[in-house]
Amino acid sequence: MLVKRRRGWEMPERSATPESVYLDRRALLKAAGFGMAAAAVPFAAEEAAAQGAAADPTAGLYPARQNMRYRLDRAVTPEKDATSYNNFYEFGSHKGIAGAAQALKIRPWTIAFEGMVEKPVTIDFDDLVKKMPLEERLYRFRCVEAWSMAVPWTGFPMKAMVEFARPLASAKYVVFQTFMDPKVAPGQRQSWYPWPYTDGLTVAEATNELAFMATGLYGKPLPKQNGAPIRFVTPWKYGFKQVKSIVRVEFTDKRPVGYWEKLQSSEYGFWANVNPKVSHPRWSQATERVLGSDERVPTLLYNGYEEFVADLYKGMENERLFA
Numbered sequence: 001m002l003v004k005r006r007r008g009w010e011m012p013e014r015s016a017t018p019e020s021v022y023l024d025r026r027a028l029l030k031a032a033g034f035g036m037a038a039a040a041v042p043f044a045a046e047e048a049a050a051q052g053a054a055a056d057p058t059a060g061l062y063p064a065r066q067n068m069r070y071r072l073d074r075a076v077t078p079e080k081d082a083t084s085y086n087n088f089y090e091f092g093s094h095k096g097i098a099g100a101a102q103a104l105k106i107r108p109w110t111i112a113f114e115g116m117v118e119k120p121v122t123i124d125f126d127d128l129v130k131k132m133p134l135e136e137r138l139y140r141f142r143c144v145e146a147w148s149m150a151v152p153w154t155g156f157p158m159k160a161m162v163e164f165a166r167p168l169a170s171a172k173y174v175v176f177q178t179f180m181d182p183k184v185a186p187g188q189r190q191s192w193y194p195w196p197y198t199d200g201l202t203v204a205e206a207t208n209e210l211a212f213m214a215t216g217l218y219g220k221p222l223p224k225q226n227g228a229p230i231r232f233v234t235p236w237k238y239g240f241k242q243v244k245s246i247v248r249v250e251f252t253d254k255r256p257v258g259y260w261e262k263l264q265s266s267e268y269g270f271w272a273n274v275n276p277k278v279s280h281p282r283w284s285q286a287t288e289r290v291l292g293s294d295e296r297v298p299t300l301l302y303n304g305y306e307e308f309v310a311d312l313y314k315g316m317e318n319e320r321l322f323a
């Protein structure tokens with residue numbers, strides 16, 4: 001008998017946010033039969049698009065089509081919560097850095113691919129995005145501080161970027177580095193932090209289908225406070241791994257030591273896979289506070305993405321896997 005196995009992240013439909021929220025607004029207007037008003041809409045929309053394009057040549061790529069393979073078991077976090085409660089130590093060690101982050105200039109922006117690659121290359125962000133297959137994915141997100149959210153990222157599979165970079169077969173790790181500019185990022189003037197912010201993945205993790213380069217959020221280009229113009233998301237790992245505002249991607253055969261591990265290796269390690277059973281030395285990871293609600297919910301192994309990623313860690317039982 002053929003039994004459909006329900007994977008951990010698959011939800012009862014009723015708990016999901018209606019996809020229609022993310023449908024193109026013009027399509028919605030049409031579907032709702034706003035035939036009379038339609039004459040006025042194209043002009044306004046095109047004018048806005050033209051203005052947006054001048055500031056951001058990728059603006060027209062949003063919203064992208066949603067990839068329905070990645071489902072949620074909970075409601076999408078309200079946009080205002082996901083974009084006003086942030087960790088971005090470059091702009092301060094508290095959550096309210098959204099205002100300060102607006103000082104970051106994201107054009108022009110280049111990304112350098114270096115280290116163990118066939119040929120190092122530096123590419124303009126806008127050129128890279130245009131080469132990549134943009135899509136929207138609903139992912140859960142779990143910070144090591146035990147708060148969580150569920151958001152629609154727009155971006156492309158990290159695997160596509162790795163293929164673009166053409167690493168040597170001997171490369172085992174990918175290291176991501178955030179911009180360094182203490183003039184705009186006051187946190188970077190605090191010399192006791194190991195700037196610039198970096199962290200890395202194994203190449204096997206980076207080419208797992210879940211690993212995603214995010215360039216957008218809620219159907220729009222990524223807000224600066226969330227890591228514009230490009231950050232990565234690995235939803236089965238704690239948030240601190242997920243480097244924002246990336247300027248450099250290096251391939252290497254040595255395991256990198258990331259920002260938080262450099263700062264406090266007794267509390268933060270390389271793998272950082274979400275695990276409710278392994279407490280942080282100072283607090284439990286068994287449950288999480290859901291942003292934008294009063295709820296606390298149980299935390300899931302690999303943040304609910306076990307079926308996608310458990311194979312990556314076979315035979316690694318002796319590693320310090322989850323802290």
Ligand SMILES: Nc1nc2c(c(=O)[nH]1)N[C@H]1C(S)=C(S)[C@@H](COP(=O)(O)O)O[C@H]1N2
Binds near residue numbers: 243
């Ligand atoms: N460059 C940089 N990247 C970073 C951080 C940071 O301080 N600097 N904080 C990390 C942490 S701890 C978390 S939880 C997430 C927060 O992402 P969000 O603000 O988009 O929710 O970004 C991660 N990436």
Ligand SMILES: [Mo]
Binds near residue numbers: 087144238240
């Ligand atoms: Mo975090």
